[in-house]
Amino acid sequence: MVEFLEFWNQQGVSGFIRIFWFYFLFEFPRYILLDYVFLLIFKLNSFFNKESYEDAREKLWADHPLITIIIPGKDEGANYYRLVRSLEEQTYQNFQLIIVDDGSDDESAIIGRKMQKEGLIDLFLRNDERGGKASAANLGLRYAKGKFAVHLDADSSFYRDAIEEVLIPFYQEENVGAVGGTLEVRNSSDSLATNFQSVEYLLNFTVGRMVASSLRILRVISGAFGVFRTDVLKEIGGWDVGPGMDGDITLKIRKIGYKVEYTPKAVCLTNVPETFRKLTKQRIRWSRSLVRFRFRKHRDFLFPSSQFRLIDFLAVVDNVFYNFVLNFLWWIYLFDILIHYTPQILYVFVAGSILYTVSKFIEFGVVPILSSNKSDKVRLLAYIPGMTFYTGFYIRFVRTYAYIKELFFHDSYKDEWNPEKTSKAAREVEDRINTIFSNR
Amino acid sequence: MKLNSLIIDDDASFRVLLRKMVEKHDSLTIGGMAENGEQAMEMLNSKNIDLVFLDVQMPDMSGFDVLDAVKNIDPTQVIITSGSSAHGIKAFDYGITDYLVKPFTQERFEEAINRVLRNAERNQYTTTLINQILGKVLLYIHTRDFQDFRPIPSRESKLGYLYPMLTSNLDFRREEKALDILDMAEQEGFLTSTYIDSFYTCNNCYNSYLLFRETCPSCQSADVESEEQIHHFPCAYVGPISDFQSSSNPNALECPKCERILKHIGVDYDKPSIVFTCNRCDHIFQDPVVKAKCNVCSSDMNVESLLKKNLKSYQLTSLGRDAALGKVIIDLNEFDDMVDVIDKEYFQRLLSKEIERKKEATFDSTIASFQLENISEIYEQIGNQNSKKLVREIFELVNSEINRSDEVVFQSMVTIWLLVTEKGVSEATPVIKRIEQRIKDLVDDNYSNFSLSISKNIKPVVTTKTASEQLQELNATLRDIS
Numbered sequence: 001m002v003e004f005l006e007f008w009n010q011q012g013v014s015g016f017i018r019i020f021w022f023y024f025l026f027e028f029p030r031y032i033l034l035d036y037v038f039l040l041i042f043k044l045n046s047f048f049n050k051e052s053y054e055d056a057r058e059k060l061w062a063d064h065p066l067i068t069i070i071i072p073g074k075d076e077g078a079n080y081y082r083l084v085r086s087l088e089e090q091t092y093q094n095f096q097l098i099i100v101d102d103g104s105d106d107e108s109a110i111i112g113r114k115m116q117k118e119g120l121i122d123l124f125l126r127n128d129e130r131g132g133k134a135s136a137a138n139l140g141l142r143y144a145k146g147k148f149a150v151h152l153d154a155d156s157s158f159y160r161d162a163i164e165e166v167l168i169p170f171y172q173e174e175n176v177g178a179v180g181g182t183l184e185v186r187n188s189s190d191s192l193a194t195n196f197q198s199v200e201y202l203l204n205f206t207v208g209r210m211v212a213s214s215l216r217i218l219r220v221i222s223g224a225f226g227v228f229r230t231d232v233l234k235e236i237g238g239w240d241v242g243p244g245m246d247g248d249i250t251l252k253i254r255k256i257g258y259k260v261e262y263t264p265k266a267v268c269l270t271n272v273p274e275t276f277r278k279l280t281k282q283r284i285r286w287s288r289s290l291v292r293f294r295f296r297k298h299r300d301f302l303f304p305s306s307q308f309r310l311i312d313f314l315a316v317v318d319n320v321f322y323n324f325v326l327n328f329l330w331w332i333y334l335f336d337i338l339i340h341y342t343p344q345i346l347y348v349f350v351a352g353s354i355l356y357t358v359s360k361f362i363e364f365g366v367v368p369i370l371s372s373n374k375s376d377k378v379r380l381l382a383y384i385p386g387m388t389f390y391t392g393f394y395i396r397f398v399r400t401y402a403y404i405k406e407l408f409f410h411d412s413y414k415d416e417w418n419p420e421k422t423s424k425a426a427r428e429v430e431d432r433i434n435t436i437f438s439n440r
Numbered sequence: 441m442k443l444n445s446l447i448i449d450d451d452a453s454f455r456v457l458l459r460k461m462v463e464k465h466d467s468l469t470i471g472g473m474a475e476n477g478e479q480a481m482e483m484l485n486s487k488n489i490d491l492v493f494l495d496v497q498m499p500d501m502s503g504f505d506v507l508d509a510v511k512n513i514d515p516t517q518v519i520i521t522s523g524s525s526a527h528g529i530k531a532f533d534y535g536i537t538d539y540l541v542k543p544f545t546q547e548r549f550e551e552a553i554n555r556v557l558r559n560a561e562r563n564q565y566t567t568t569l570i571n572q573i574l575g576k577v578l579l580y581i582h583t584r585d586f587q588d589f590r591p592i593p594s595r596e597s598k599l600g601y602l603y604p605m606l607t608s609n610l611d612f613r614r615e616e617k618a619l620d621i622l623d624m625a626e627q628e629g630f631l632t633s634t635y636i637d638s639f640y641t642c643n644n645c646y647n648s649y650l651l652f653r654e655t656c657p658s659c660q661s662a663d664v665e666s667e668e669q670i671h672h673f674p675c676a677y678v679g680p681i682s683d684f685q686s687s688s689n690p691n692a693l694e695c696p697k698c699e700r701i702l703k704h705i706g707v708d709y710d711k712p713s714i715v716f717t718c719n720r721c722d723h724i725f726q727d728p729v730v731k732a733k734c735n736v737c738s739s740d741m742n743v744e745s746l747l748k749k750n751l752k753s754y755q756l757t758s759l760g761r762d763a764a765l766g767k768v769i770i771d772l773n774e775f776d777d778m779v780d781v782i783d784k785e786y787f788q789r790l791l792s793k794e795i796e797r798k799k800e801a802t803f804d805s806t807i808a809s810f811q812l813e814n815i816s817e818i819y820e821q822i823g824n825q826n827s828k829k830l831v832r833e834i835f836e837l838v839n840s841e842i843n844r845s846d847e848v849v850f851q852s853m854v855t856i857w858l859l860v861t862e863k864g865v866s867e868a869t870p871v872i873k874r875i876e877q878r879i880k881d882l883v884d885d886n887y888s889n890f891s892l893s894i895s896k897n898i899k900p901v902v903t904t905k906t907a908s909e910q911l912q913e914l915n916a917t918l919r920d921i922s
Contacts, residue, residue: 103712113727116725116727117657118889123724123725124726125713125715125726126713126726127669127671127678127712127713128712128713129671129710129711129712129713130712131671131673131676131678131710131712132676134676135671135676135677135678135712136678138676138677138678138679139669139671139678139679139712139713142678142679142680142683143715143724237675237677237696237697237698238676238677238678238697239676240675240676241673241674241675241676245676421673421706421707421710422673422674422676424673425673425674425708426673426674426676428674
């Protein structure tokens with residue numbers, strides 16, 4: 001203990017910064033400084049724009065457009081009743097509900113047909129041949145009649161005003177093509193993994209997307225809860241083959257010149273994987289799609305072209321830098337520490353844990369300020385120390401593994417998430433994009 | 441068919457008058473005349489009489505004494521003739537349908553005869569004729585030495601098949617009974633059968649010429665179109681095949697999203713489903729309701745509720761051979777024609793009797809009617825045969841709820857009449873309400889997604905009006921749904 005203090009005393013402030021350069025150079029500015037600056041901007045903004053927000057709400061109700069709720073999925077029949085009940089409670093009711101069953105093997109079709117007969121579902125479509133989530137969503141889109149299309153997951157549920165709130169940004173500004181809602185974890189207290197994910201979602205959504213949205217660099221609208229202008233969706237031909245179709249479609253909407261917004265006021269609850277094993281699988285899938293869509297399909301964002309816009313460029317750079325480059329840089333940092341501080345490694349580790357825990361507490365401080373439901377967030381404070389290990393090590397390991405596998409082995413094209421036929425076809429398309437770029 | 445008539449009357453001039461009326465009538469012949477009870481009993485026991493004109497007051501005995509003495513007489517074959525209406529109620533007790541008060545008009549006479557005729561016809565079809573026809577069929581199979589009595593496909597016959605000798609003996613209206621007759625003959629052990637095929641008939645008229653088509657589940661219109669959906673793998677576009685057809689190249693399929701030409705099903709695209717559009721109401725759906733329309737009576741039925749009939753070939757058993765040769769008597773059971781359940785006249789007679797009783801003693805009685813307002817929706821779906829079963833079930837249910845002195849009868853397939861004797865309206869109402877609930881429960885439990893609506897009317901029995909007037913009033917407040 002004494003030795004520990006002596007060591008740090010000896011290092012001084014400059015030594016401390018030297019040892020945790022990674023934190024002070026990259027993480028502190030992005031996750032603490034930027035968050036609080038933008039929280040301030042966001043709060044001021046919404047304070048001064050209170051009228052514009054209320055105006056937008058009035059405009060929405062005056063327009064009262066028919067919207068279409070599209071719910072694609074496979075083997076989700078068990079969730080239909082709960083989902084419909086959740087939607088019946090919504091303050092905004094002028095919607096057409098389309099559920100698309102993507103070749104389920106269970107009783108989904110029987111349940112869906114029955115509910116259609118009972119008038120609980122407006123249109124139940126089933127593809128006998130499984131085609132992947134994107135194709136199911138596109139089938140729903142083909143028969144959508146609403147002005148806006150809401151894309152939901154069957155296992156989500158919603159705050160009563162979620163649909164109303166998520167529509168308001170369309171009336172706040174011109175040229176909004178899509179709006180994403182906030183995702184929170186419903187099964188938060190189920191296990192350690194879900195508790196960690198709760199914290200992660202809160203930081204990511206309530207804070208991260210708020211910042212990204214203020215900066216206009218929001219790059220993903222979650223598939224679990226996103227709203228699109230139907231005409232815009234149809235213009236870009238709907239969703240492309242996943243996985244990662246959420247991020248992909250957001251980019252495409254940006255590409256043709258529409259704004260993409262995020263609202264913390266529209267809250268959707270979703271179930272997250274309860275075990276680390278399942279979580280790992282899910283994150284590998286998510287991480288792969290970054291490689292696939294940034295570096296393969298949408299690499300034009302990284303190069304100056306006729307469609308180039310600085311803000312899109314920044315959106316991608318932020319994403320690529322913080323999730324991809326830093327992920328590898330961190331290994332170099334780890335190496336640096338291991339080599340230069342081999343005997344004191346334990347001191348560094350302990351101090352690092354403390355540093356990151358304090359940092360996370362500060363970062364998490366934003367959550368209750370922004371969140372509508374403050375009391376149940378307090379419980380999660382107990383999990384903040386553990387977050388150091390969760391995001392600092394676990395998530396990094398998973399990501400690194402996924403990136404390497406995808407870069408060298410094109411793993412995502414073998415993903416069971418899609419039927420083989422669509423993966424194969426999608427890969428051929430993306431290979432062609434690659435060829436075009438390498439020939440330039 | 442001619443009815444062999446017996447006239448029993450002690451008044452000679454009336455006998456002559458009645459004889460002339462009988463002789464003039466196309467459907468009647470004179471089988472005999474009796475001037476007293478004794479003669480009457482002798483003739484009734486010796487002759488084959490179809491219709492009896494029975495006088496009540498005769499010197500040696502009354503007409504009712506004759507009925508008591510001759511056991512095997514069917515009351516529906518008897519018409520009471522009397523100088524006064526005083527014996528009407530007693531006649532009802534014997535189950536006698538008609539009562540002619542002397543002197544009567546030609547119209548009144550015709551009316552009475554027609555009723556007997558209808559009754560006789562019905563009886564003939566249900567028993568005598570059927571037994572005769574079966575006898576012929578068995579003999580036919582035996583003499584031609586058919587190892588296998590097979591149906592012959594025939595466009596002209598109602599079922600699409602005819603059984604030689606059998607179908608031709610039934611008029612078109614009743615051709616479907618051929619299957620029932622053969623079934624009953626098999627149950628009686630005259631025949632054994634081998635399955636050949638199955639087919640469906642109209643629930644309403646049993647015709648087998650049905651026109652099948654897909655209809656819109658929302659508006660029932662048959663004006664629907666279906667289109668295959670195409671899923672283009674590379675870009676995940678999904679839409680109806682027409683999205684992929686371009687005017688520039690009519691033979692090629694071109695993706696509207698990525699503009700590529702589709703090459704090979706299963707490789708770069710597939711057809712995962714079919715979507716229907718209704719041209720009438722624009723409804724979009726994947727599960728059309730397949731309906732069958734009867735070519736004869738135009739009933740439009742869901743195919744799930746069509747009546748399935750089994751087509752069989754038949755082989756004569758040794759018992760059947762004996763029956764064919766007349767060594768065994770053929771006596772098939774009657775068909776269920778609901779005569780005991782749906783009987784308007786019976787209820788009216790009953791009510792008249794109650795009114796007469798009420799004139800003599802002081803007590804309150806109540807009549808009620810239930811109208812099963814929307815039950816015809818179910819009848820349409822389940823068909824004639826099952827509708828009858830349902831009506832019988834309701835009938836038995838109500839019967840189990842009421843006292844033995846009370847009566848229930850179906851006026852029609854949708855209206856039930858109830859007589860609660862010796863209870864005033866306020867006393868009878870709880871009973872009636874309970875019955876209403878029980879009927880609703882029975883129907884609702886058996887048919888999911890259906891809620892039976894019942895309207896009812898409760899009235900006291902009064903002595904100032906006739907039975908038919910009171911029944912008219914009872915029904916007047918009900919909606920006209922027939």
